[in-house]
Each structure stands twice: as structure tokens, then as C-alpha cells.
Amino acid sequence: MEIEKRAILSGNEAIARGAYEGGCHVATAYPGTPSTEILENIAQYREIHSEWCTNEKVALEVAIGASFGGARAIVAMKHVGLNVAADPLFSLSYIGATGGIIIVSADDPGMHSSQDEQDNRNYAKFSKIPLLEPSDSQEAKDLVLEGFKISEKYDTPVLLRSTTRISHSKSIVKLGAREEVPIKSYHKDMLKRVILPAHARKKHIFVEERLKSLKKFSERFPYNRIEKGDNSIGIITDSVSYQYAKEIFPDATILKLTMTWPMPDELIKTFASMVRKIYVIEENDPFIEEYLKVMGIPVVGKDKIPLCLELNPYIVGVSLGKIKERKPIDKGDIPPRPPALCPGCPHTGVFNVIRKLKLIATGDIGCYTLGALSPLNALDTCVEMGASVGNAYGMQLAMKDDKNRKKIIGVIGDSTFFHSGITSLINIYYNNGITTIVILDNRTTAMTGHQGYPGTGKTLMGISGREVDLEKFIKGIGIENVYVVDPYNLKEVTVVMKREIERDDLSVIIARAPCALLPDGIKEKPYYVLADKCTGCKVCLKVGCPAISMSGNVATINKFFCVGCSLCAQICPFDAIKQVN
């Protein structure tokens, strides 16, 4: 037995710790901010098999298999990842759990690093499964332990919903020892695990009955609690909003909901009878608010508190009239500091060529989405992971008589391609499409901090995995035009890209060089500007490299940031950029 220890953990570290203490056996994920560190931290516990999967659907399917096999399993993803995994999620609700199974959804109110701020509490209601929402790291850990018990007792998957501010905030957590949970022996159970219509009709009744049992459980669940205070204001709140409510209304009577689906009706009624007025403080959708309104309990909620973007104590205080609005400070003009592709990023060269050739490029999700921003302006669209391949093909169908038809290309990252670009590429091949797809292969999942994926053969647990050969794989589909180019060679990229967009056939260009931040990324001697040759034309600034700026009338290169990729030297019309000897 470990003695009680305390540690400062982020919500994600705490969820990982909870998986460890809760006797979890299998953990899966596809990386995505703000969820990524959950699996990265689980990987330190050798008692748990952990892995990066090709996408969230696969991750959930592997976890479901582990549960079938009697193991406790946890699967983590960002909110939009649950859209990818929604298909197995809904079946899993009917099937239920054998070994306990927890799905962690890390939502992103405020869209710090996401394309939307969908509120995944709705998924719990939609798929009829219990929903647990921690308010700090201690609860994040505790609720994993509780979640496994609920899952096994009520024969249900459990949705654990974090948000950016839970996942990426640190607070003090009491650590416990791991409870070894034996893996249950397998028994075939067709009615349970084969959801044919005949079985599913019975299972739907089971799901509705399960919700009733869970509702009773929710009434007694100690993490749903009333904190008594002044009865003139009652606050119902969940997740990190609870912290903001305590900050602004320290004396109010509070109903802290931690299991937010199914909701505890009796507890809510008791609370409502105790207070004169109810505020519902929650981020994004009026999830709790609407439930109370259906119960016939009048509340103040989204009519005062913003629905869009995340909350903070100030917004809560001002919108409910508790604190005064601060007069904004007149700071004068402040230039923005937008994120940019790194110096030496292998994507930069490809985007320079796309811009120069004036192509119409459908984009995708990853670092390379930044190629859409000035000065690169190289992407026309970004929908979701894997979209660029199907989008480019669909645009060509629509623009078949347009003179720009052949200017349409799809741009996708390597990890993203394995995530969900593959099926679209096969679709183009099957339907006789002539699209050109560019795979930006930087040998990693860069945006989320360098995770492995099938093309790297590097697994999360550090065991050397089998590497999928991208060219062989694509050629194996039957696609003949597959070309690998060096993204640091603008001439080569230009020649191949021009040739392939003109071709009346499907082709794939793989632009391959390791991410500049990887240990084997480019590290050459830096370049410098010959001041007497520089005319100040600013063409080099269009490269989109953060190491280049103007110093008076001439360009200058920051020698500490330059990694010697040579793009600026290739693009300079006056031969004024040279490499240090």
C-alpha cells in the first residue's frame, strides 16, 4: 500500500491517475487538444495497455472489445472526436458493459484549439448513458473510479466530460493505490452483444429501464450535493462553472451537479423549495436549464449568461449583476500575435507553391491549417478531419465545366490521412475521379505535440510497431500516380504539382520531410541577407517564415530561429540570401 500522497495534477493527469488506481487494463485514444495528455500520462503506468489508435472510432471499438473481453477500458478524445466515434457509441449504449468502460470527451468551450464548441453533454442524453462532470482534478480522478463502478453495476458505458479548463488546469490531488480488478472470464452472450433488430428491440427497453435505475442512483450520488448558504439565491451548476459560481457567489446556496445525466429530479425539487430564485450557471448549451424548465421550475440562465464561448468569474459576475463592468483600458494599437508555422516547417514550401500556382486547395485539420492564414493564404477550406480529400473531389464534380476545375487539389496531413482520409481516397479511385491529393508527410502528429501514428511505426508504449508504407499502401489501392517530393525543393514541388494537376487521372503527391521540431528535423546552417544586394522588395516575407523580418529597408534573418531550410534563398529574386559557411 502506498501511503497517502498529494500531487499537483492537471485534469488530464488526474484522469490518467484515476485509470491507474481504478484498475483499468486498456486505454485508447486519438490525440486531440485538450484531451491528448490523458493517454500520454496513462502510458507511464505499465499495468495498463495504452495505445494511439488511427482514429476515435477505432479507439472506441478497441475499448469495446476490451470490455467484451472482461477488462476495464477507458477511451479519450476531444469533443469532435466523439462525432467520429458516435456510431459505436450508440450501439454500445444498447450493448452495455462487461468490463467497465469510460469514454472521456474533452470539450473546448471558447474554441482554444477546435473548429466548434459543441456541447457533448448532449451525447449522454442522446445515447442514454450516464454523464459525469468533474469540477477540478481531484474529482477528475475520483470520477474515473466511480465511473468504472457505475459502468459495471448498471451495465452501461459512462461518459466523462471534461473541458479545456478542467483538462489543462492543475490542482491538488490525493493519490491512492491501484486496485487490481480481475479480468472477467468471457461468456458468449448473443442477446447482449449482437444487436440485430430482434435483440435491439429488447435492448432498447433495457436502456430505458437502466436510465430509471440510474436516475435513482443520481439522487443518492454524493458528488451531486447541496451546499447550504443564503437562500435568496440558489445556483445550479456543473463542471468548471461551479468554481466560477463559488468565486462570485460565495454565500449562495448551491446545487452542484456532477452526474448531469440522468438528472436527480427529487434533489432538484428539494433544492428549488429551499431558495427564492434560481440561477443556472453552465457553459455553452442550456442543458441543465432546459431540463429544469421542462420540470416547470423557473430559472435565470441563458437569458443573462452568454451561451457562446467559455465563461469566467468576470462574465458570470457581470451578467448576473453581482460585479460591475470594468471600463476597458485604452491600450492604444496593439499588433496581434497569431500562431504561425515554425521556421523550417516542411509545410511552408508546399504552401508557397500552391499560392504561386493559384490553386484552389481544400484543407484539413492540423498545423497545416495555418497555411490558410496570411501571408501564405494557401487554403480555401477546412471542414473536419479527413474532409479535404472528399471535398476536393466533390468540388471537381460541381465544377466539371469550369476552367478552374484542374486547379483543385486536396491537402491533408499524414496522421490525418490515416485518421480518415483513406476512405475518401478509395472513393475517388472507385468513382473514376481525377483529383490531385497532396499528403504533407511530416512523420508525426505534430499539432498535438508529436504523437505516433501508423505511418511512423512508433507506438505510445514505446514498443516499436509496424510501419505502414504510405506509397505501397496507396499503390495497393490501384492508384498509379504516386510521387514523393522534397518539400524544401520549391522547383521540384512546382514541377510535380503542375504536371499532376494537368493529368486526367487521380494522383497523390507525398511531400515528405520530418517536422522541424523533431530530433531528425532540418538543422542546417542559418541563412543571412546580403544587405547590399537586398532591394527591400519583401518577397521573402511572403514565405511565411517567422525568422525573417524587415530591418529598416532591408530584410534580416534571425540566426537563432533560422534552421537553414533555404526557402527564402530559393524565392529571393536578387540572389541576396546566402547560407553561413
Place this chain on the structure above:
Amino acid sequence: MCSNMSIRRNQTSKLRRMIMNNNNVISVLLTGIGGQGILLASDLLTMVAMEEGYDVKKSEVHGMSQRGGSVESAVRFGKKVYSPILAPGMADFLLSFEKLEALRTLDYLNDNGLIVVNDYKFDPLPVAAGLAEYPGDIIDRIKKYAKKVFVVDGMSVALRAGSMKVMNVVLIGAISKFLPFKNDAWLKVIKKRVPEKYVELNIKAFKLGSELV
């Protein structure tokens, strides 16, 4: 929120009593740009607060930080801390690793707040590309609103300590003079958090930093 901050350096025990008796929470916002080691700096601050027996929470913004964007991290400590994040008017201290970022996040400082700003300029891409101008009067603009402003040259002190990479610990050293933590506690957490071979360098940086204000 601690609103009556009239702290001078080296008042560790007095400040501690004030925090614990009045149930105050002290909030520090660290701000700068990706790659400056802000998250390590806020880790040290979080760890020292825990080491000294406070409840503590820390928040940070991830994601785009590696790509040269603005980075913010908040540390809050006291008897009991609720919100992990700060909102306008909530910070007692602002420690900025870059001048422009100090100005950008100035709204967070409360009316009696104190700023330690690193006299360091890093052009954002729009400035580098000649599309915008880096303001030349940042410190003046800050002084219009903040009463207690300490401008320090963290970079040259870091180089004096031995590496530009310890600028973050130099700056933590500077702000440490206003915080209620014992020197030994700081040294302990530096030893715990920093890789062994860099401990000496970081302790030197911390010490030089603490002499700056």
C-alpha cells in the same frame, strides 16, 4: 481576490498571515510567447505554493503555443482557491516575459496590482512582415494604468547566469521578492522540477533574478 495589496518585498510572514486570516487568494498571471519557458515558470510557482501549505490552482492555454502565439498561465493560491482561471481585474501580479504581451494582458491586473515586465521585444509575424508596427512606448502606456511597475532586463541576467534559456527562472526570481514563500522552498522546488544537470544554473538564475527588484 486580494484587493488591498500594499506589499513590499521581504514581508513573507506578514503576507502569509493576511492571506490565511482574510481568506484571500493571491493571483499571478504569467504571460509571454511560446518557447519562453512560461509553463515551467508557472509550474515552479504552483509547486512552491503547495510546498508552503497553500491550496493552489494553475491554468494554462495550450495548443497553438508552440507556434509563436501568445501564452498565458495563471497561478492562484490561498487558503481555498476556486476558479483556476483569471478574468479582467483579478490578477494581483502580472509577470510578463515580453513587453507587448504585458500590454495585451494589462486588463487582468487589479487596481493595486504589481507588474514585473521583462524588457524584451519579440516581433509578432504581422510586425515582421511590415503589416503592423511594434509600439515604441509600451512601458509608458503600462504606467498610465499600473502604479507598481518593475522593468527588468531578464535576458542579460540570464546570459550572465549562463544561458538565455533560464530567462524564465530569472523572472520567477524577480517576482519571488513579492511573494510569501521562503527562499528554501523555492530552492527545493527548483531541484525537484529541473533536470539535475541544470539545477545549479537555474538556482544561479533564480538568485540573480531575485536581486533585480
